Amino acid sequence: MKKTLTSLAMALTLLSPTALFAKNNVVVVATGGTIAGAGASSTNSATYTAAKVPVNVLLDAVPQVQQLANVSGVQALQIASESITDKELIQLARQINELVKKPDVNGIVVTHGTDTMEETAFFLNLVVHTDKPIVLVGSMRPGTALSADGPLNLYNAVALASSDSAKGKGTLVMMNDDIFAARDVTKTINIHTNAFSSPWGALGSVVEGKAYWFRDVSKLHNNSSEFNIENIKGDALPLVQIVYGSDNMLAQSYLALQQAGVKAIIHAGTGNGSVANYLVPTLTKIQQDGIQIVRSSRVPQGFVLRNAEQPDDKYGWVVAHDLNPQKARLLTALALTKTKDAKELQRMFYEY
Structure with missing residues (x-):
């Protein structure tokens, strides 16, 4: 018996650390975008065609991910992200919802175009009930470009999705x-690899396949x-649109959306979500007609104070x-599937 135990101990010391523990299973859900794009030459980092490379080719290009987890891929969409609508958002969320229900799936990576990646991420954050990691990743340069950022981004995303610390x-x-x-x-730069940032800072970093955390999210x-x-029926959400604030605005912009059948309008105002005095009569009339007005801001940092600039009550x-205007649009649309009460909508904006 003693000899058998000694032999077993010696055998274990010859195994790599990853061989001693079962790897987690990660599914890469591909939707297209720059990370699946291709340029005419290696010097084309800003001019290229998005959504060209299928998921199997994308994964084969970064074989190192298989050292992190058992990685498989599914092709959910093959689209440039600026063309994603609520229909695609709902379709993607349903597919991911079914995947996270599977006991042998430990994490999800969604490869996505960067233009609307923040919207898709926020939507999944609101509607998919799971504690399993869901990680969205993209790139600013196509895989054909010199110093392409997609391969390392994908490697880091798989590392994060397979990490129990991300649950x-x-x-x-x-x-x-x-x-x-x-x-x-939010995306704040359109041509550099450090394109994404948060007014409240990053949650952490991934370095050489390991996640390091510095803060948590306090919102629901x-x-x-x-x-x-x-609970979402069909493939559409209540129609919500955005009007961008500036000087010299036209009331007709809001009236045209009313005629188009919107249920709410996000006013991406200047400063503290300011509304010009000459627009107030139009917006109050639209509100009285049953269309919700949500004051957001075009300013990338800070937050809109209630009853400041305008008497919201x-x-x-x-x-x-x-929440920036594009995320305010999504939360408003989801909120309207439950209520039209302005006080309830306001609660949701504070809690999410």
């Missing part, structure tokens, strides 16, 4: 070594969310708090 932290975005929360990450997400993709308007 329960909400839907995440992995870009340029940084881990971001889906609710507050995934399992704690009152929204659920399983008097008008029955909602403020988007720190």
